[in-house]
Amino acid sequence: MKIVATKPELCIGCKACEEACVKVLFKDTDTEKSAIVITELGNDKFDINVCNQCGECIEICPAQAIYRNKNGVVMIDKDKCVHCYACAGFCPTLSMRYHKEVTGPFKCIACGACTRACTTGAIYMKEV
Amino acid sequence: MECKNSKDINLEELKRQRVRLHESSFEPKEIYRGYADRSLYINVTTNEVKVKKISNDMKEKFTGGRGYGMKYLWDAVNPDTRWDSPENEIIIAQGPIGGITQYPGAGKSYVVTISPLTDLPVDSNVGGFFGPLCKFSGFDALEIQGKAENDVVIFIDGDNNKVIIEEAPGECTNSHILAKTLTEMYADSEEDKMNVSVVSAGLGAEHTRFGILNFSHYDLRRKECKLKQAGRGGIGTVFRNKKIKAIVVKRSGIKGDLNNPHDLDTIIKLGIKLHREIYENDTKQCWMRVHGTTQLVDAMNAHDLLPVNNFQYGEHPDAPKIGKNSFEKIFDRSNVDGCWYGCTLQCAHGITGLEIKTGPYKGQKIFTDGSEYETLAGCGSNCGIFDPYQVSETNFYCDTYGLDTISFGTTVGFVMECYNRGIIGKEVTQGLDLNFGNWEAQMELMHQMARGEGFGVVVGQGIHRLKKLFVEEYGADKEFLHDIGMEVKGLEFSEYISKESLAQQAGYGTANKGPQHDENWLIFMDMVRNQIPTFEDKAEALFYYPLFRTWFSIMGLCKLPWNDIMPADNHLTDEPAKVPEHVENYIALYTAVTGNDFSEEEMLLQSEKVYNLQKVFCLKMGKGLREYDYIPYRAMGPVTVEEYESRSERYDKHLKDFVKIDPDGMTVEEKIKELRKYRESQYQTLLDAVYKRRGWTKNAIPTIERLKYLGIDYPDVVDVVKKFL
Numbered sequence A: 001m002k003i004v005a006t007k008p009e010l011c012i013g014c015k016a017c018e019e020a021c022v023k024v025l026f027k028d029t030d031t032e033k034s035a036i037v038i039t040e041l042g043n044d045k046f047d048i049n050v051c052n053q054c055g056e057c058i059e060i061c062p063a064q065a066i067y068r069n070k071n072g073v074v075m076i077d078k079d080k081c082v083h084c085y086a087c088a089g090f091c092p093t094l095s096m097r098y099h100k101e102v103t104g105p106f107k108c109i110a111c112g113a114c115t116r117a118c119t120t121g122a123i124y125m126k127e128v
Numbered sequence B: 001m002e003c004k005n006s007k008d009i010n011l012e013e014l015k016r017q018r019v020r021l022h023e024s025s026f027e028p029k030e031i032y033r034g035y036a037d038r039s040l041y042i043n044v045t046t047n048e049v050k051v052k053k054i055s056n057d058m059k060e061k062f063t064g065g066r067g068y069g070m071k072y073l074w075d076a077v078n079p080d081t082r083w084d085s086p087e088n089e090i091i092i093a094q095g096p097i098g099g100i101t102q103y104p105g106a107g108k109s110y111v112v113t114i115s116p117l118t119d120l121p122v123d124s125n126v127g128g129f130f131g132p133l134c135k136f137s138g139f140d141a142l143e144i145q146g147k148a149e150n151d152v153v154i155f156i157d158g159d160n161n162k163v164i165i166e167e168a169p170g171e172c173t174n175s176h177i178l179a180k181t182l183t184e185m186y187a188d189s190e191e192d193k194m195n196v197s198v199v200s201a202g203l204g205a206e207h208t209r210f211g212i213l214n215f216s217h218y219d220l221r222r223k224e225c226k227l228k229q230a231g232r233g234g235i236g237t238v239f240r241n242k243k244i245k246a247i248v249v250k251r252s253g254i255k256g257d258l259n260n261p262h263d264l265d266t267i268i269k270l271g272i273k274l275h276r277e278i279y280e281n282d283t284k285q286c287w288m289r290v291h292g293t294t295q296l297v298d299a300m301n302a303h304d305l306l307p308v309n310n311f312q313y314g315e316h317p318d319a320p321k322i323g324k325n326s327f328e329k330i331f332d333r334s335n336v337d338g339c340w341y342g343c344t345l346q347c348a349h350g351i352t353g354l355e356i357k358t359g360p361y362k363g364q365k366i367f368t369d370g371s372e373y374e375t376l377a378g379c380g381s382n383c384g385i386f387d388p389y390q391v392s393e394t395n396f397y398c399d400t401y402g403l404d405t406i407s408f409g410t411t412v413g414f415v416m417e418c419y420n421r422g423i424i425g426k427e428v429t430q431g432l433d434l435n436f437g438n439w440e441a442q443m444e445l446m447h448q449m450a451r452g453e454g455f456g457v458v459v460g461q462g463i464h465r466l467k468k469l470f471v472e473e474y475g476a477d478k479e480f481l482h483d484i485g486m487e488v489k490g491l492e493f494s495e496y497i498s499k500e501s502l503a504q505q506a507g508y509g510t511a512n513k514g515p516q517h518d519e520n521w522l523i524f525m526d527m528v529r530n531q532i533p534t535f536e537d538k539a540e541a542l543f544y545y546p547l548f549r550t551w552f553s554i555m556g557l558c559k560l561p562w563n564d565i566m567p568a569d570n571h572l573t574d575e576p577a578k579v580p581e582h583v584e585n586y587i588a589l590y591t592a593v594t595g596n597d598f599s600e601e602e603m604l605l606q607s608e609k610v611y612n613l614q615k616v617f618c619l620k621m622g623k624g625l626r627e628y629d630y631i632p633y634r635a636m637g638p639v640t641v642e643e644y645e646s647r648s649e650r651y652d653k654h655l656k657d658f659v660k661i662d663p664d665g666m667t668v669e670e671k672i673k674e675l676r677k678y679r680e681s682q683y684q685t686l687l688d689a690v691y692k693r694r695g696w697t698k699n700a701i702p703t704i705e706r707l708k709y710l711g712i713d714y715p716d717v718v719d720v721v722k723k724f725l
Helices: A016-026 A056-060 A086-090 A113-117 B011-017 B056-062 B066-076 B130-136 B175-186 B191-195 B203-207 B235-241 B264-284 B288-302 B324-330 B373-383 B388-401 B405-420 B439-451 B454-459 B463-474 B478-484 B502-510 B523-528 B535-555 B580-594 B600-620 B641-646 B648-659 B668-694 B704-710 B715-722
Strands: A002-006 A037-042 A045-049 A066-068 A074-076 A123-127 B019-025 B038-043 B048-053 B089-093 B109-114 B121-126 B141-145 B152-157 B162-167 B196-200 B213-219 B224-230 B244-250 B350-355 B365-369
Touching (some): A016 A037, A016 A113, A056 A066, A056 A086, A086 B264, A113 A123, B011 B175, B038 B162, B056 B066, B066 B109, B066 B141, B066 B535, B066 B600, B089 B130, B089 B235, B109 B130, B109 B235, B121 B535, B121 B600, B130 B196, B130 B213, B130 B244, B175 B213, B175 B224, B175 B365, B175 B388, B191 B196, B203 B235, B203 B388, B213 B235, B264 B288, B288 B324, B288 B373, B350 B388, B373 B405, B388 B405, B405 B439, B405 B463, B454 B463, B463 B478, B502 B535, B502 B668, B535 B580, B535 B600, B580 B600, B600 B704, B600 B715, B641 B648, B641 B668, B648 B668, B704 B715
Parallel strands (some): B038 B141
Antiparallel strands (some): A002 A123, A037 A045, B038 B048, B089 B109, B109 B121, B152 B162, B196 B213, B213 B224, B350 B365
């Protein structure tokens, strides 16, 4: 399967990836709703946080609403989700998202839009 | 009705045997800020069903959950009402926070009735999906009154807004089969089973006074119905006496906003924060997600607090065999062992493929819940039994027969000691060799309870009545039986040795429903950490903690996520025992659900109204005075020479340091006598301090001023109190 892989040392903090992400996920411009999150660490260094599709959230979900699709990407079935956010608290990399205006948790769906928006190669699609 | 195996169930045949007694529709009702503001009343004598509006006064004074249960029961019964009177009710109620899916531990129901053991109002908390599904069907409480002629199943259809009562002669009564049968009957698909919850008891509840209610929820991964228990006080006995076989609720479409809360954003943020705390800290703290409550066996054993052989001793070298390491291997943990959505603390583990060695299910490999600490201590160490598989089978049968593992274990421990000391013999036990450690005999007693025959039915009446029987019929020493019979007000003790914690002794003694630890658990604060050394300190703890913990019962919350997981820096706070950050969470949660501003003082005040109503209720039923708060001496100190000698160094030191007596040259009997005199006097002094702090008289009666301050000075409440002042 393909995941969004990162090279934080190449990140310049332009946040083009966040803008691309919210456009795909929500047809929105509010980057607070992005599934990929860039955080400035100081000294021109940045952290890139995005789901690595490890799937630990699948096991923690009490409603069996989280599953792998045929491409291996971890997805959320919104009809089944009961909005408990156990997945958000138990994500090893804290990559399951919550936003006040979004119903239920959301995450990276490995669509690649962010990688296409990245001008430095700090994020890229990787086969694992 | 007994049946051997859930695979043999023919649903169509069972449906064919049903006789419909009632069907009606109700108006759908959305929840607003945690409340439906109405209850469902069902009378199984007349099959009357009505939807009752909950008044603003009731909501303001009694909040929800146990508070609603106590008020409805207060209004329904009179001082002559006993557990089997038709006017006695079973009330199952949630609370305003109950049913939220984001914050762990929010699926509790609270059940109230007049107890067959105590003749007093009893409250018992229980997990499982029933409470939230009932609430989201449009009811804050379910009120059941009357007695059916034949066995009935009540179905609350929250999807189609209907109530149906049917005679149900065919279904097996035992819970592990009945819950599965009814879940399959009422669900439309495998996934739909999660939207069904069943309340049931079992055959044992029909013949004993300590019957329980099992509340089910369907585990999609194991494809099994898990059962959680409203265990204390014999509510299942009342249930079966009313000829209710089961109550079923169905409500689909569960989402995180069904409480229609004031501020969902805050609830979600608090929930995620606690999920993370559990993720990071559980295996550094209580290991609930791995061991459940079994880790308490090891902890209690290490501190001499684990009841062994009818509370004589506090530790045993074999105790680890029924402790956490054994059950880490035996449990088939899944990552969804919570008893309501979003509980990531997940203490509710289970065992798949337990091979049953006795009784009607002998030879079958079954799934069973637990085991939990109280069961391991009560049915295990307290009866001298230390085999984890044996205790797991005891647990399975207690659940499916509808028996309280605490009352069962504590009562059987008492009977075993009576047998060991020759107070009763085989002519009384009807041939059973009830020595400590004899698991087969323990199980035979339980199967007799389910069959309604033999000495099992006698034992099933509980310690209070056994003491009277053994004294009056078999010439037993009344004072000695009073000293070793671990009951107060008619309810058996839960499973902690309180000999070295004066605060815990009073906690057990003054608990409204009888000696259960859910009002307070002060042993570590008092005995281990010495944080409450003076009478005033202990009295303050015995004011605060029962009220703080009552608050969970009026909100629909579980106690475990309060202090069985803690922030990493909790030890740096001023009062780590209170877990201040979590108290702040609860205050914020309450405001976020209801929209009402709130503080810790108001939290205690909410609880105090309910707590004092329950106290006056005990007076109304004839058992609320000080004398009913006295505890058996074994809960205070060593009764026998062997108990004293097992801890002689500790007791000798106590005599020297506190009683100011030099034990050298004294006989053990003399030392026991002096220690007893001192400890009993300490207990009485503490009762004075506790009653004073609670605003009660020295005879444990709430004053009129206190009732006025609390706003519960209703004429019928004041009338009860006036008789005693």
